[in-house]
Amino acid sequence: xxxxxxxxxxxxxxxxxxxxxxxxxxxxxxxxxxxxxxxxxxxxxxxxxxxxxxxxxxxxxxxxxxxxxxxxxxxxxxxxxxxxxxxxxxxxxxxxxxxxxxxxxxxxxxxxxxxxxxxxxxxxxxxxxxxxxxxxxxxxxxxxxxxxxxxxxxxxxxxxxxxxxxxxx
Amino acid sequence: xxxxxxxxxxxxxxxxxxxxxxxxxxxxxxxxxxxxxxxxxxxxxxxxxxxxxxxxxxxxxxxxxxxxxxxxxxxxxxxxxxxxxxxxxxxxxxxxxxxxxxxxxxxxxxxxxxxxxxxxxxxxxxxxxxxxxxxxxxxxxxxxxxxxxxxxxxxxxxxxxxxxxxxxx
DNA sequence: CCTAATTATGTGCGTAACGCATATATGCGT
DNA sequence: ACGCATATATGCGTTACGCACATAATTAGG
Numbered sequence: 001x002x003x004x005x006x007x008x009x010x011x012x013x014x015x016x017x018x019x020x021x022x023x024x025x026x027x028x029x030x031x032x033x034x035x036x037x038x039x040x041x042x043x044x045x046x047x048x049x050x051x052x053x054x055x056x057x058x059x060x061x062x063x064x065x066x067x068x069x070x071x072x073x074x075x076x077x078x079x080x081x082x083x084x085x086x087x088x089x090x091x092x093x094x095x096x097x098x099x100x101x102x103x104x105x106x107x108x109x110x111x112x113x114x115x116x117x118x119x120x121x122x123x124x125x126x127x128x129x130x131x132x133x134x135x136x137x138x139x140x141x142x143x144x145x146x147x148x149x150x151x152x153x154x155x156x157x158x159x160x161x162x163x164x165x166x167x168x169x
Numbered sequence: 170x171x172x173x174x175x176x177x178x179x180x181x182x183x184x185x186x187x188x189x190x191x192x193x194x195x196x197x198x199x200x201x202x203x204x205x206x207x208x209x210x211x212x213x214x215x216x217x218x219x220x221x222x223x224x225x226x227x228x229x230x231x232x233x234x235x236x237x238x239x240x241x242x243x244x245x246x247x248x249x250x251x252x253x254x255x256x257x258x259x260x261x262x263x264x265x266x267x268x269x270x271x272x273x274x275x276x277x278x279x280x281x282x283x284x285x286x287x288x289x290x291x292x293x294x295x296x297x298x299x300x301x302x303x304x305x306x307x308x309x310x311x312x313x314x315x316x317x318x319x320x321x322x323x324x325x326x327x328x329x330x331x332x333x334x335x336x337x338x
Numbered sequence: 339c340c341t342a343a344t345t346a347t348g349t350g351c352g353t354a355a356c357g358c359a360t361a362t363a364t365g366c367g368t
Numbered sequence: 369a370c371g372c373a374t375a376t377a378t379g380c381g382t383t384a385c386g387c388a389c390a391t392a393a394t395t396a397g398g
Contacts, residue, residue, distance in 0.1 A: 002288075005295035006279040007323045010189060012298050013279075015315045016182035018226075031356095032384050050346055057187075062385050064348060069384085085346045085393045110175040110182075116304035119171075121297060126174035128286070128294045129181050135285035146184045154176045200385095201355050219375055231356050233377060238354085254364045254375040 016110055020149070023105035028098055030069065033058060035102050036148040037066055038091075041076060042099045043152060047089045048081060055144040070095070103151040134159040185279055189318070192274035197267055199238065202227060204271050205317040206235055210245060210258045211268045212321060217255045224313040239264070272320040303328040 024035040033056045040055050041047045053063040067089065070076035075095035081088040091099060114122060138146065143160045150158070193204040202225045209224050210216045222232040236258065239245035244264035250257040260268060283291060307315065312329045319327070 002283075002291060003276050003280065003320075003323045004325070005291055005298070006276050006283055007320050008295060008298045008302065008328070009185060009283060010275055010279045011315055011319055011324075012302065013182035013185035013189075014318055016178060017186045018314070020179060020182075030383080034384085048346075049348095058384095059386050060347080061349080061387075065384075081346090083346080083394075087347070106179055107172050107175050110179045111172065113301065113305065114171075114175055114178060117297070117301055121300065122171060122174055124293070125297045125301070126177060128290060128297065129174070129177045131290065132282065132286055132294070133177065133181065136282065145187070146180055149183055150180055151172075151176050154172045155180075156173070159177070199354080203355085217375075218377095227355095228357050229376075230358075230378080234355075250375090252365075252375080256376070 012113075016113060019109035019113065020106050023109045024102055027101045027105050028073070028075075030073075032066075034066055034069060037063075037070060038075060038095060038099050038102060039150070040144070040148050041070075041089045042091050042096065045088070045090065046081075048086045049089070050086075052089065054141050055148055057145060075099075103149075103153070106149055107151055107154060130159045134161065136160065181282075185282060188278035188282065189275050192278045193271055196270045196274050197242070197244075199242075201235075203235055203238060206232075206239060207244060207260075207264065207268050207271060208319070209313070209317050210239075211260050211265065214257070214259060215250075216258045217250060218258070219255070221258065223310050224317055226314060244268075272318075272322070275318055276320055276323060299328045303330065305329065 021031065021035075025031050028035055028038065036056060037052060040052060049063055049067060050060075052067070053060055056063065056066075058066065067076060067078070067087075071078060074092055075098055077090045077092055079088045079090055080086075114125075117125065133146075136142075138160055140162070143158075143162070146160060147155070147158065190200065190204075194200050197204055197207065205225060206221060209221060218229075218232055218236060221236070222229055225232065225235075227235065236245060236247070236256075240247060243261055244267055246259045246261055248257045248259055249255075283294075286294065302315075305311075307329055309331070312327075312331070315329060316324070316327065
């Protein structure tokens with residue numbers, strides 16, 4: 001049955017996320033979308049509260065408070081944006097270092113599950129996941145959401161389609 | 170690189186869990202480990218607070234309050250256990266129905282990502298995930314933790330090893 | 339150029355889902 | 369019978385959110 005394979009992927013995904021979240025909590029001492037926020041803010045210099053909100057899928061106030069936490073942990077700075085309404089979020093040096101730790105922890109968490117496969121099997125799995133992702137019908141915002149924990153030093157060729165089907169709002 | 174594939178699996182797992190959690194919240198209106206608890210309680214008739222606690226990885230009080238919520242939602246009943254210290258957790262009819270909805274929602278969430286692959290590719294992916302899981306060094310309790318959302322009507326041949334390496338405490 | 343709608347942010351207030359410390363009851367071993 | 373381990377419950381605090389509302393800045397229309 002096809003549902004059997006769906007169940008296996010669900011179980012694997014749960015195991016992977018359990019390990020990722022456990023590691024993230026050890027690194028930054030916070031849970032929820034906080035680690036993802038740090039990664040997302042690090043992708044570029046133009047991140048605003050509102051973009052972050054959409055990527056993380058949180059309410060507005062939830063995002064403001066999340067940034068409050070990052071600021072009080074001295075990981076992020078709020079600077080005035082080009083548009084005077086916007087807040088430009090920037091990583092502090094400590095924030096950039098923590099972000100690297102976070103991503104390294106994530107990769108090693110996944111690798112610890114993955115390393116039971118032979119190099120050939122791993123490559124096969126990689127190809128299948130890549131094919132699976134490349135065929136998803138994702139908006140621009142969906143891409144950022146899926147990639148909100150991704151290690152940009154590692155993911156040089158993101159398979160997710162850029163402008164296919166749905167349009168970002 | 171091997172880390173690139175780890176990153177892809179991490180991204181996929183995040184996408185899968187996002188969809189599973191979103192569906193679960195729609196079905197039971199609660200988040201965190203609450204949906205998993207309902208699934209786990211449904212696996213057998215002998216579930217106790219303490220076993221549940223270990224499987225979900227929560228604190229004791231967290232588990233008691235979680236069961237409080239399930240009871241107040243009329244999904245679960247607390248009955249006296251064989252051992253008079255224990256509480257035997259049982260699904261109500263409503264609880265059993267909600268549990269089925271929950272698992273169906275989970276399978277369909279995963280399938281919606283998976284159905285871009287051809288039957289051949291899907292089967293290949295299933296084989297690889299099965300191989301990956303079967304080689305994990307998991308204790309008895311780890312198994313239940315990984316399988317805490319699994320659909321027992323679908324997962325007839327669980328790949329996770331029963332008594333290998335670590336021992337359950 | 340002035341007003342209205344839109345966009346981005348911040349705040350008061352409440353809630354869900356936890357953890358820690360402590361208390362109580364039952365079972366077990368000697 | 370006594371001490372210790374096990375299972376559950378409760379008081380209290382915290383984290384990570386959401387909703388409703390308020391405020392400042394930009395954009396659109398006449």
